[in-house]
Amino acid sequence: MPPRNPADPITRRLNAINEWVYNGKRAGRYLFHILIEDQTQGGWVVVQGRRMLMMATYSYLGLIGHPRLRKAACEAAERYGTGGHGSRTLSGTLPVHLELEEAIAEFKGTEAAIAFPTGYVTNVSTIAALVGRGDYIISDKYNHASLIDGALMSGAKLLRYRHNDMDMLERRLQAVPPEAGKLIVADAVFSMDGDILDLPTVVALARKYDAWLMVDEAHSVGVLGQTGRGIEEHFNMPGVIDLKMGTLSKAIPSMGGYIAAADWIVHAIRHAARGYIFTAAMSPVVAAVALEGLRLLQEETWRVEKLQANTRRFLQGLRERGFDILQSETPVVPVMARGEDLALQLTRAVMKRDVFILPVLAPAVPQGQERLRATVTAAHDFADVDYAIEALTEAAREVGLPLKA
Ligand SMILES: Cc1ncc(COP(=O)(O)O)c(C=O)c1O
Numbered sequence: 365m366p367p368r369n370p371a372d373p374i375t376r377r378l379n380a381i382n383e384w385v386y387n388g389k390r391a392g393r394y395l396f397h398i399l400i401e402d403q404t405q406g407g408w409v410v411v412q413g414r415r416m417l418m419m420a421t422y423s424y425l426g427l428i429g430h431p432r433l434r435k436a437a438c439e440a441a442e443r444y445g446t447g448g449h450g451s452r453t454l455s456g457t458l459p460v461h462l463e464l465e466e467a468i469a470e471f472k473g474t475e476a477a478i479a480f481p482t483g484y485v486t487n488v489s490t491i492a493a494l495v496g497r498g499d500y501i502i503s504d505k506y507n508h509a510s511l512i513d514g515a516l517m518s519g520a521k522l523l524r525y526r527h528n529d530m531d532m533l534e535r536r537l538q539a540v541p542p543e544a545g546k547l548i549v550a551d552a553v554f555s556m557d558g559d560i561l562d563l564p565t566v567v568a569l570a571r572k573y574d575a576w577l578m579v580d581e582a583h584s585v586g587v588l589g590q591t592g593r594g595i596e597e598h599f600n601m602p603g604v605i606d607l608k609m610g611t612l613s614k615a616i617p618s619m620g621g622y623i624a625a626a627d628w629i630v631h632a633i634r635h636a637a638r639g640y641i642f643t644a645a646m647s648p649v650v651a652a653v654a655l656e657g658l659r660l661l662q663e664e665t666w667r668v669e670k671l672q673a674n675t676r677r678f679l680q681g682l683r684e685r686g687f688d689i690l691q692s693e694t695p696v697v698p699v700m701a702r703g704e705d706l707a708l709q710l711t712r713a714v715m716k717r718d719v720f721i722l723p724v725l726a727p728a729v730p731q732g733q734e735r736l737r738a739t740v741t742a743a744h745d746f747a748d749v750d751y752a753i754e755a756l757t758e759a760a761r762e763v764g765l766p767l768k769a
Pocket residue numbers: 482483484485487508510551555580582583611612613619620621
């Protein structure tokens with residue numbers, strides 16, 4: 365390729381991004397893309413030959429490396445091969461895709477479900493299929509990027525409300541013309557703060573203003589509710605959400621996303637969502653692992669109980685030590701540093717104590733809200749949880765993070 369003119373706008377943009385990353389690396393601020401050599405040892409990983417307690421994972425139930433999942437992957441590869449012939453719409457759906465969708469629908473208590481290759485694509489293409497120009501999306505300010513990207517792609521008007529502020533949500537709904545299409549979208553468990561959507565109020569408002577409700581359960585499936593079925597089980601409000609979105613890449617450690625909903629809704633999405641129609645079928649290996657993961661979630665219910673017990677211990681331990689962890693009630697725990705330098709120093713100090721934990725910096729969170737995002741899982745035991753609390757406390761003292769008395 366011939367050299368590019370440095371004044372060309374695309375070249376300038378790419379160079380600016382690279383410069384930002386190189387500067388971060390030179391200043392020791394780049395703590396991303398860390399190479400993990402072994403992730404199959406329960407709650408611990410091996411990083412550069414060092415065994416570290418894994419506190420930066422989405423695998424809430426500790427299922428990564430489960431022998432039944434490895435076996436499901438091998439058997440699916442034997443039976444189907446590894447890929448597909450193309451899009452499921454044009455080149456064929458496999459039995460394992462249908463089995464997975466049936467299992468998801470049963471698990472989520474809906475008539476039907478549709479699986480997509482990733483959770484990100486699920487959100488973007490479902491929202492773009494549901495709404496368009498002239499419609500309105502009313503979205504929590506802390507919603508995941510994929511929900512925002514879907515809103516932007518749809519052409520609908522995006523109205524945002526302050527995080528979990530139900531009065532503001534109502535004001536937004538009042539401002540929408542009554543005849544317009546209205547879709548409320550929100551995370552069930554907010555992925556950076558670990559707090560839970562006020563589902564009862566959101567449902568009441570959706571009904572009052574005749575709005576549709578789509579909830580992203582990426583961090584609530586396997587986590588919330590006595591049997592890990594998610595936010596409706598947590599609030600004991602079965603069947604109140606119009607579209608339950610979830611991922612197959614977190615508590616269930618495969619890849620993919622889904623929408624669980626009434627049959628006629630799923631049918632329409634299957635014939636309109638561009639991220640389903642214009643993309644290759646989910647690999648049968650991935651689908652088989654997701655299916656087996658869903659079975660394990662329902663059979664090994666002790667994992668959900670253990671996750672919830674570990675979560676309570678971790679939250680209580682950190683609060684007793686004076687950490688600011690916002691309103692987290694879940695395994696997603698923001699350890700607030702409220703400054704980039706402090707967040708980076710704290711990360712390094714905790715890592716030094718063999719705890720794998722990562723910072724979340726602006727622009728992923730608003731400036732001044734920098735934190736470490738810690739997660740507990742069912743693969744940890746109480747000794748691991750206590751070790752993490754101790755390591756965080758020592759690290760906080762070392763770097764001068766203020767702790768409440
Ligand atoms: C709330 C939320 N929704 C959607 C996604 C996207 O899911 P996936 O990683 O399966 O593409 C994520 C991923 O981090 C998420 O946290």
